Amino acid sequence: MKNTTPQRKPIGRWIAWISFALVICVAAAALAVPVVRRMQDGQDFGEAFAGTLARMPVTFASPEFLLGLLLLPIVILLGRKSLAGLDRVRRRMAVGLRLALVTLLVLALAEVEWRDLTQRVEVIYVVDHSRSIPEGKSQEVLDLINKSRGRMDPRIDLGKIVVFGREGYNEATLRRDGAPLTRYASDIDRDYSNLEEGISRALEALEPNARGRIVLLSDGNQTAGDVKNAIAKAREAGVPIDVVPIEYSYNEEVLVEKIKIPEEAKIGEPFLARVVIRAAEDTEAKVHLWRDGALIETRPVLLKRGVNVEKFQLELDEAGFFRVEAVVQIVGKQKDHLFQNNTAHGFVFARGKAQVLYVHDEADPEASEAHHFLLALKAAEIRVKVIPATDFPLKVGELQGFDAVILDDVARPAFSDKQLKNIETAVADMGIGLIMIGGARGFGAGEWRNTPVEKALPLEMDIKQEQVIPDGALALVIHSCEMAEGNAMAINVCQKAVDNLSAKDTIGVLVYGQKGSMWAVKPTKARNKRQIKAKIRQMQVGDMPDFDPIFSLAVTALEKLPSAVKHMIVMSDGDPSQPRASLLKRCRKARITVSTICYFAHGGAQGPSVDLMKRIANVTGGKYYYLDDAKKLPQIFLKESKRVTRSLIVNKTIVPAIRGQSPVLAGFDGFPELTGYVLTEAKPRAEVALTAPDGSPILAHWQYGVGKTLAFTSDAKPRWATEWVAWEGFQPFWSQAVRWVKKDVQESVFKVSTTLKGDQGQIVVDAISEDGETVSGLNVRAKVSSPDPKEPTREIQLVQQGAGRYVARFPVTKVGTYSVSLLSLDAEGQRRHSVTTGLVVPYSDEFKRLKSDRTFLEEIAKLGGGKIVEPEQLATFEINPWRREDLGEREALEERWSFALALALLLFFIDVATRRVAIDWDKLIARAKAVVTRKETPRTIDRLRERKARVQQAREETLHKFTAEPGVDHGPVDVAGAGSVGGPGGDQGQDRPRPKPKPKPKPTADGAAEGGYTNRLLEAKRRARRELDEGKDRG
Amino acid sequence: MRRRPFSAACVAAFACGLAGCPAPAGQPLGGAVAAPASSAAPLATPSEAARGGDEGAEGIAPLYVPGEPFPVPQPLPAKSIGRLIQGGPAPQSGAGPIEFWIGGKGKEDGRFAYPRALVTNAEGVLFVADKTGRIQKFSPEGSLLALVRTPGVVQGKPTGLGIDPEGNLLVADTHYCRVLRYDAADLTLESWYGAPGRDPGRFMMITAVQATRDGKLHFTTDFGDDVARVQVFRPDGTYVRSWGTFGDGPLQFKRPMNLALDEDRDRVYVADSANHRVGVFDLEGKFIAHFGGQGREAGQLQYPYDVKVGESGEVWVAEFGNQRISVFDPEGALLGSWGAPRRALGGLNRPWAVALGPKGRVWALDSNGDRCYALRQNAFLGGSK
Incomplete structure (x- = not known):
């Protein structure tokens, strides 16, 4: 271990502090200068500061995280304690690293971004895909674009295609190495060329951090929009527009410019239609003239180059609005490129004489007897068109030619909902008159209830008032069915039957339910249909063992009702036991008819089970049905329930009485008798002209919207109006009625x-x-x-x-x-x-232009700040759309937070390393030196020996210092650390497990030398102590 | 395995479950069977189909007219299964003494779709006929043994079952107006007789067929339109006699649904459903008595659909209308009844039939609930609701 401490240089600390201060000053200056400059320009401090920050090369996407920098002092404080164990250098390094780490983390969180001018270039091809451009040229353009991709720098360049016709769409992104585009996928309206749209769309599609250029490929035939607006926008955005002209010209082309035709014509008078045709060359052709989808004339013509006019003479034989089309077709070898310009449109409107539409029921066996009525109209010089209900016009426009529509004894099912709506619209909006004449199929009996036609008529088909007016009663008996969906079907048809009844009719439903034979729906008036239907839906249909109690309930109830018509419908498989004979007798007596519907899966149309059902129907005067196809059930049911509603027909002889003054009855003071009529109710605002003795209306009329309607509830045929048909007033009456109702425009x-x-x-x-x-x-x-x-x-x-x-x-x-x-x-x-x-909306101008407009394209290029690029130049890369010239500058913000984070991680590891890893510099340096000077690295053992020698030497020197003069006896003293006391001496430590110091040269002397060694030590010690004491005394 | 007793137990249980379905002992089960084994009838070619006015089994099989040797048709294959059936332990308290039940709604084997007829044989094997035209055979413990479908189901399905002394199953094929006879062991169709018609000797909608103990006579009930009667035939289809007309008099019926024979007492009990009574006659057809009467009180009846005679001569009645099973003594006094008109398990919803098994077993057919309960006889004593 090194025991030399490095010399601390206090200056190092100063250097650190000074450099830190310098950094702060530089940063402050960098910030302050532009702020001051801006302030000099007149902005106040706040603006200046914000402006400067905005222009910094470094920006932050989430600057709020910069508050994290406040943690830095805390890091330093914490470092003081936790890093106390390290030496100063390490500590400083550790703290510094930590600070750097925290700073980087904060920067990463704040999403630091580096602002720079971008070098990416984006080229957007704006391609004209309108129909004026021949198909072949379109394909060439596509190939051109594909080829030009070769000049893209795949790392940074971008390319897009925008396709336009009437609108513009982003078609595709171009990639240098991607698959070439083969066709356009965008669904555009190709009948127009809207260059403005194309360029606008391209501008929108530009990436904000790329420098953009638009390359427009077009023929210059603008037919929608104004491209100048878009060019202005492009200039503002700094996007130049190059133009690649698509040139062509149609040499062989024939087009119809227009058809000149008078807008109005009289019926029967001929008029001229002039067709103006323009041909590029002399051509043989055919001209077809169509009227409302029907071909009127085909004329072969010889067209000369230039303008040709063909005259056609037309004549109209009926009134109405007619669309006329002229189509020219080239005959011969020449090709006609565009077919859209071969048709011209026109129209002509003809007014007609008054006409009335008479509709009858084809299935009516007495249809031939309608001729009385028709004769009457004819005599009055009213033109009539007679059609069966199946031929009734489908479109409301077709009714326009008529002044009135007469529905004579026709039932509603013959018409579709749309046709009914058309009738109502014709009356309300177009002023066409409507007459409904009854019969067994008119008004309520013809199921006109709840139809738009009922709305237009002055009568209600449903009798709501509580008067002594006969109504019907219907009892349904439902037995659970063998078929799986049978019960559901039965419930369904019961509900439909309820719908079919009028509010005055009574309905009841019997089943064998939870409590046995019972009313699932007690006999009640069919007024609150929704409630009744809900009850039907909830009923539990069980396996009926016996008809007897069911019939008993039904017959007892029906007998008591005053209804004019009493009817029962029984749905069963025939298994239940028969009702007793007396019940069936009571049915006959009370005129209760029972219809039976027998359902099996199939087969077995004879046999004991059905015998009963047949018999019940026969005895009571009802009808027996064998149901082999479940789908027929609703039909049967409807037919059966109609027996009840037929009560609306009154077969009585009456003499209609005049009520009030009606213009329709002008000149009449009496009417012959009628033998039947349909029951209806007058609406509040209706004018009732004739009534039956019981008060129900026979003739009523009113105004509905713009038109008038009239209702006659008896009929105009010998069935109910026998006397009328023979009456001399028949014809004047009806012609007066029709005239009154006619459209009066x-x-x-x-x-x-x-x-x-x-x-x-x-x-x-x-x-x-x-x-x-x-x-x-x-x-x-x-x-x-x-x-x-x-x-x-x-x-x-x-x-x-x-x-x-x-x-x-x-x-x-x-x-x-x-x-x-x-x-x-x-x-x-x-x-x-x-x-x-x-x-008339003619074909688009698109199809009138027969060649490209180069001048216009040159103008676009000039305005757009780009140049005209010939297609060849693009193909041979002579001109590179991705060139950097003329492009506006763009700044790009590139994120750097990931970089900051990576660096932070690295520093984190280094931080840990500095605290935990101790690097032996000396060794490293030595090693390095050795490597450099190629010296052999001393082996460890050698180094150890060396060390030991050094230590020993040092010890001897020390020892020498303390050695006393020989001959002085100091006595045993425990010398700390010099080995065992009184013992043989320090070198006895040889047997201890320690790196043995080099064995000292054995003393040749005997023990006296040894004793002398100890004495010398003692003497040295005494001397030292004495020096100390002297020092003390002195100091 | 030593260390994982639980898994071992699971595997063992699974293996047992697979292998251990109670296979019927020794019975040859399985697909198409060739010719019927034991049939007393001569092998004669079938006569021509529909005879003047006879419809019914169109294209299925020729009809038999009484007096002719009847044909032996190709036996139909019987489907047989040896699986465990649906069913479970008795429901909790309050529902009565149900030991277990069989069936459950469905068209699969072992399930019922509106079952309407029950009969047991001497061993206690149960036969159930439902509205798919299947007749299923169950062991007394309730496991499904075999099943067969009647030859014609399109016009309707059978509503009556009986057993003859040889153990053969008799089926009243209601909408085909005939009696079918099946070999009970493998449910192969052996023969049939009957033709539709009003006249005695023909059938309207035949609802029941029962055989006498000596096997010499079949008693049937049929009704339709204004016909309601009991007819007696010989097993070969020869008509013997009949009695009954439509009405509520002594010798009259309204929708007779089943009958039971008590030969010891020389009685025939007829479930006269639309008259809400059980008619008691002797075997010759002489009127003895009625008991019942319409009503819900104890002892009254509503639409009795089935009648069976027990060992001691007591009369068991399944009441469709009152939704209960009642048992009367031979004189017509109520001994007890059971039933709760509920849809839930334990309830009896529009029962069509009742059957008796050995050891005091009573089978009650919950028709609307598509199941059959197995009860103990002693549940009925005491007259619960």
Whole structure:
């Protein structure tokens, strides 16, 4: 062990403190100078400070953690104690390391970032993928882009592709070594070229910490947007725009510019349609003219280069709005590149004479007897179109040509929900009249209950009032079924039966349930249908052993009811024991009909089980059904439950009585008798013109929305109106009724113009009355139908903008003719004007441009601060899109917290090492020296011997110091550490396990020398003590 | 293994469980069996199918008309299983003296789907017919021995079972209007007789078939439409006699569901369900008495669907309407009843049948609950609810 202490240099401490202070000063200066400069520029201290911090090369993402630096003094304090065992150098190193460690950790937590100018370059290719560009060129562009990737620096450069048509989308990211792009995946509207969108999208896609350049690949035919806006944005962002022109020109092209056709025409009068065709060269072609999807004419033509006009003569034979299309088709060898520009659209509207739509029921056996009615109308010179219910128009627009719709004895099931809704809309919004004439299929008996048509009519199909009006009673008997889903089905159909009944009818359901034969639903009026259905859903259908008690319950209840129609439906497999004969007799007496539905899986349509079911039905006058297909059950049930609702038909001879003044009855003071009618109830605001003696309406009418409706609950056929048909007043009555109901709309003197503004259509109506005055305060509505039948009709309200001017806009997305039908009402809703017109949306300008626009592209490049790059230059890398010139500068913040953390870890290990690991410097130096001078390293044992020799030498010297003069006898004294007292002496220690000191030369003298040695020691000791005492005395 | 007794125990138990399903001793079980072993009938070719107006087993098998030697069909394979059945120990207190139960809802072997008929043979083996058309054979301890499906199930399933003195199983195939006879050992179909029809000698919906002790006569009940009667046949299908019409008079029935023979006392008990009574007749068909009467009180009946005679002549009745099993003495006095109309385990929900086994065993068929309880006779004495 070294026992020389190094010389402490107090100066080292000073150096440490001074350097520390210097560091602080430098940092302060670095901070202060820009702060002061900014303050000189006029900012106050706070701003200056913040500004300076903002521009520091080092920033922190979470600067709040910098408060951790306050821990540093604590580290030092702690270090004092825990590191006390170390020597000063080590301690200082340890503390220093700890401080550094803590600082680095704090920096890492605060997410230190290093600010630097970035060298990354990002190139965004903005590719025009509109249809004006030929397909082949598009592919070439793609190849070009793929090739240009070769110039990317894969470490730092970035590339993207933005594709645009009408909109722009980020298509892909380019990688130098990635797979080449083969086609575009983005779904864009290629019918437009919107360069502005493309460049805007590219700017958004730029990475913030890369220097950007946009390369625009386009043909320059801008058909949407304004690219100058986008260029300005790019300049601001410091992004130059290079332009690669895609050049082409169509030499062989034929397009139809437009079709000139008058907007309105009269029926039967011919008019001209002019088709303007432009051809690039002389070509043979065919021109097709279509009207509403039907081909009218095909004409072969010889087109000359330039503009050609073909005239077609057309004539309309019916009223309505018609879409006309002209299509040109090249015949011969020439190629026509773009087909989208081969069609032009137009429209023509024809007004017609008054016409009425008469709808009858095809299945009606008495349909032929409707001719009485039709003859009457014909005699009154009312034009009638007769159709069966199955041919009823599907679209509301098709009803526009009619002034009135007559439904004569037609049941609702013949129509779809949409058709019914269309009828209601036609009446309410278009002013078309509606007449419903009854018969066994009209009104409630025809299931018109709860339909939109019922809403339009002045009568209610459901009789709600509590009067002595016959109603029906229905009892359902349900027996649990062999089939798995049978019970569920039974419950289902029971609920549907409830729906079918009117509020006046009584319903009850019997089962063999928990308590045996019981009412699952006690006989009750079908008013609160929801409640009844809920009870049905909850019922437990059990295995009925015996019909007798069930029938007993049912018959007893039904007998007591005053209902006009009493009916039972029994669903069973026939196993239950038969009801006693007397019960069936009572059924007959009370006119209770029992229908039985027998369900098995299949087979066994005869046999004992069904005998009973058959018999019950036969005896009581009901119907027997054998159910082999479960799907038929609802049908059967519905049919059966309708027996009850048929009570709405009254087969009685009555003479209708006149009630009140009605314009429809003008000139009539009496009417012949009728032998039947359908029961209905008048709505509160309805005008009831004729009634039956019991008060139920026979003829009622009212206004519904813009139109009028009329209801006649008897019929116009010899079945119920035998006397009427023969009556001389039949024809005037009905023609008067029809005329009253007809649409009463005047021809308009309004001026309507429709124009296309961008992607919107605009309707402008100038309302001028007959005397030339502008009309304000009108309610003008428009219905717009798209050329695409799948799109729904749009309803728009026009807004008054200025005196007599009404304007509205609507979005236009499809190419073709939009039909616009306008209706205007004045404040009281009285005067009605209607106009039908259209808006032609031609194909995009995209398809009119037949070549690329180089000039425009050059302008873009100039404005954008870039240059025109020919495709070849790009392909041969003559020009590198990733070049660093002309690019704006970008700063990037790069995180350094991971670096700080790594360093902290390293320091941590070093810290531990410095405290725990002791390095023998001497040895190291010696080793080093040895290595350098190639001296042999002394072996350990040699070193030990050497050491021992040295120690021994030192000891002898010391000993010598204390040696007394020979001959002095000092007596035995215990000399500390000199070996055992009185013993033989120090060299007796040879037998002790210790590195033996070199054996001292044996004393040749005898014991006297030894004794002399001890004496000498003693003498030395005495001398030393004496010196001490003398010193003491002196000091 | 020495060190892990628990695992060893588990493995051993598992192995035992697999191997130790009680295989029926010595019975040849298994798939298709060739020709029926013991059949008294001559092997004759089947006669032609439907005879004028006879429908029923369309395409399944030809019908037999009384008077003709009846055909022997191809026996149907019987499925047999030797597995442990579903079931468990008796439910907790309050439910009565149920020892165990068998079944449970399902169409798998050992389970029931709305079981409707029970019968036991002399050894106490139980047969259960349910609404899938299966007839399952259980040991007195409740393990499933074999099962078979009646040949026709499409029109309906059997609702009556009986045993003849040779131990063969008789099935009243209700909607096919015939009686089937199965060899009880392996449940192979041996023969049948019956045809649909109103006239005596034909069947409407046949609900029961029981054999006399000497095996010479079969008593059946059938009903349908306005027919309700007891008919007597010989085992070969020859019609002997019948009595009964629809109604509530002495010799009248309404939906007779089962009958039981007490030959010692020369009695026939008929479960006259829609009349809510048990009719007592002698073997010739002479009326003796009725007992029951509609009601829920003790001693009254509601829709008695099954009737069985015990060793001492007591009459066991399964009441569909009152959801209980009642037992009467031969004079019609109530001895006791048991049943709780509940869906839960332990309840008796619309019982269709009751059967008696040796050693005081009573089987009660909980039809809506799809299970069959095994009870002890002494539970009934004392007249619990």
